[in-house]
Every structure is written in structure tokens, then in C-alpha cells.
Amino acid sequence: MLNVEELGFNYKTRKVLEQIHFNLKPGEVLxxxxxxxxxxxxxxxxxxxxxxxxxxxxxxxxxxxxxxxxHEVAKRIGYVPQRSEAGRLTAYDAILLGRKPHIGWNIxxxxxxxxxxxxxxxxxxNLALRYINEMSGGELQRVAIARALVQEPKLxxxxxxxxxxxxxxxxxxxxxxxxxxxxxxxSAVITxxxxxxxxxxxxxxxxxxxxxxxxxxxxxxxxxxxxxxVYGVSATVEQLNGYRIVIPND
Ligand SMILES: Nc1ncnc2c1ncn2[C@@H]1O[C@H](COP(=O)(O)OP(=O)(O)OP(=O)(O)O)[C@@H](O)[C@H]1O
Numbered sequence: 001m002l003n004v005e006e007l008g009f010n011y012k013t014r015k016v017l018e019q020i021h022f023n024l025k026p027g028e029v030l031x032x033x034x035x036x037x038x039x040x041x042x043x044x045x046x047x048x049x050x051x052x053x054x055x056x057x058x059x060x061x062x063x064x065x066x067x068x069x070x071h072e073v074a075k076r077i078g079y080v081p082q083r084s085e086a087g088r089l090t091a092y093d094a095i096l097l098g099r100k101p102h103i104g105w106n107i108x109x110x111x112x113x114x115x116x117x118x119x120x121x122x123x124x125x126n127l128a129l130r131y132i133n134e135m136s137g138g139e140l141q142r143v144a145i146a147r148a149l150v151q152e153p154k155l156x157x158x159x160x161x162x163x164x165x166x167x168x169x170x171x172x173x174x175x176x177x178x179x180x181x182x183x184x185x186x187s188a189v190i191t192x193x194x195x196x197x198x199x200x201x202x203x204x205x206x207x208x209x210x211x212x213x214x215x216x217x218x219x220x221x222x223x224x225x226x227x228x229x230v231y232g233v234s235a236t237v238e239q240l241n242g243y244r245i246v247i248p249n250d
Pocket of ligand 1: 035
């Protein structure tokens with residue numbers, strides 16, 4: 001679904017990413033982890049072609065992403081940035097806007113049906129007619145995720161999607177994203193800071209350090225050495241209730 005080959009990116013003269021190389025299969029959730037400022041959001045923006053890489057190529061569902069028109073990118077990729085803009089429109093209309101790449105001028109009953117089903121899936125019924133510029137950070141974050149889901153993309157790019165959510169909603173959102181990925185055989189790339197949440201919902205993990213991949217693989221790469229090397233934190237990794245968990249030592 002996603003092939004990133006030898007990707008490098010600079011902000012002006014400052015090198016941010018180099019030698020990023022990985023694949024993601026349909027039906028997989030990849031968690032991108034790493035310290036503040038390492039380039040996680042920048043990587044998502046390169047995949048979504050908001051940024052043009054200095055080197056390398058990115059293929060989504062077999063198509064080179066930079067060769068596609070913006071609306072063609074939007075048909076394939078649903079991107080939720082860290083901070084969403086909030087205009088004076090209702091949550092329902094904001095979510096319906098996610099259908100725009102597919103519909104042109106005419107909104108069909110099928111579009112409303114998809115919007116209603118995502119609203120129910122994310123339990124947003126009570127927010128649907130509220131204005132998004134009057135919402136809390138967490139409410140807005142859930143609306144932005146709903147909007148990406150109604151796009152019915154092949155690839156979801158979520159930049160810290162749970163950063164403003166309470167514990168229950170963190171679990172609900174990630175469970176829903178995982179369910180959508182598995183049911184529709186699409187893929188998701190999610191940047192996160194909470195390693196334990198990632199260990200619960202992702203299939204693969206990628207740790208970035210100094211602008212490049214330090215480790216990439218399944219949960220067995222999440223070991224004390226990786227945590228120490230990437231974050232400079234001594235930690236123990238244990239198994240609890242079927243999940244691997246990371247516990248800092250001090
Ligand atoms: N528009 C920009 N212009 C110049 N530098 C930028 C720009 N956006 C980000 N940077 C810098 O590029 C580096 C990578 O930023 P990025 O936002 O990708 O990191 P991140 O890993 O997502 O961080 P965080 O975990 O704090 O969200 C940082 O040093 C940041 O200061």
C-alpha cells in the first residue's frame with residue numbers, strides 16, 4: 001500500500017529526514033515513534049505530498065504520489081494533522097467535506113449515509129450540529145478523524161490522533177481506526193508518543209532517531225535497548241494481559 005524509498009527532506013538548508021526506507025502492506029497499522037522534533041510529522045507531510053522530498057520516492061497503492069493531482073491524493077490519503085483548523089461550520093458539514101474529493105458538485109444520499117455511519121461509529125451524534133469553532137480540542141480531534149474516515153482512503157495518516165483525548169476516547173478512536181483498517185484492507189500510519197498505546201493497536205513500529213530509522217519491525221523491536229537509545233530513558237519491557245508494556249525505571 002505504501003512504499004517509501006530513500007526519502008530525504010530538508011527545511012531550507014536544515015536536514016530533517018534522511019534514508020527513510022520502508023513498506024506497509026494493506027491491513028497494517030504502523031506506529032511512528034521517536035522524540036520531539038525528530039521529524040515524525042514531517043514524514044507524514046512528505047507522504048501526503050504537502051512537502052516535496054529532497055531525495056527519494058513515495059508510492060501509494062502503486063502510484064508515485066508527487067505525480068498525482070491534489071484531489072487524486074485526497075481520494076487515496078486521509079490526513080489528520082496535529083492541529084486542525086476550525087471554521088464556522090457544523091461538525092456534520094465539516095465531516096461531509098471529507099467526501100469532496102469523490103463528489104464534485106452533487107452530494108448524493110450515499111455520501112450522507114457514509115457520514116451518518118462514521119458519526120455513529122465514533123459516537124459523535126451529540127456533536128453533529130455543533131459549530132466546530134466552539135468545540136474542545138478533543139471534540140475537534142474526533143471530528144477531524146471522522147472527516148478522514150468518510151474520505152474512504154486507502155491510507156490514513158494520523159498525526160498524534162489521541163493527544164487531546166481522554167483515556168476512554170483514546171481507546172475508542174484507535175480501536176475504530178484499527179477496525180476500519182482491517183475491515184477495508186487499507187493501511188494507517190500513526191505518529192504517537194504513548195508507546196504503550198501504540199503497542200496495543202499497531203502491527204508495526206518505527207522508531208526515528210536523528211532524522212532516520214533507528215528500528216523498524218514488529219513488537220519484538222520494542223526492547224529496553226531501543227527505548228534507551230531513542231529516548232535516553234532506562235526502561236523495563238514486560239508482558240501484561242497479553243500486551244507488551246514499557247515501564248520507565250526511574
Ligand atoms: N515549517 C518548518 N520550517 C522549519 N523547520 C521546521 C518546520 N516544521 C518543523 N520544523 C522542524 O523540523 C524538525 C522536525 O519537526 P516535526 O514537527 O516533523 O517533528 P516531530 O517528530 O513531529 O515532533 P513532535 O513530536 O514534537 O510533534 C523540528 O526540529 C522542527 O523544529
